[in-house]
Amino acid sequence: QVQLVESGGGLVQAGGSLRLSCAASGRTFSNYAMGWFRQAPGKEREFVAAVSRYGGTIYYADSVKGRFTISRDNAKKTVYLQMNSLKPEDTAVYYCAATTGVAATSAPRYDYWGQGTQVTVSS
16 A cells, blocks of 8 residues: 655746645555546546656646656655646646556546645636
């Protein structure tokens, strides 16, 4: 089992940047592919980005491609989401998730979830 704790959210103006972190504890971090998802008020949770266990495979949602970068540091047991050129529509609670399977874009494929961190982008 793995426990996940997100941090780095906050309030930022449109065009600004934030870096989210997700620290894992428990079993070997490299056993897990990691993903970031987000959920805006009144909307379903949606995929943002995912990275395989050693970083060789990465996926992005079309809406964030070219603006967001996912990365991981297995020695630090942490996955990151660098978010640049933020837009008001990026406002959401951002969650990191872990799966013992391969990196995936579908939320049901993930076994463990963090509590989320709020990102608010003002116009």
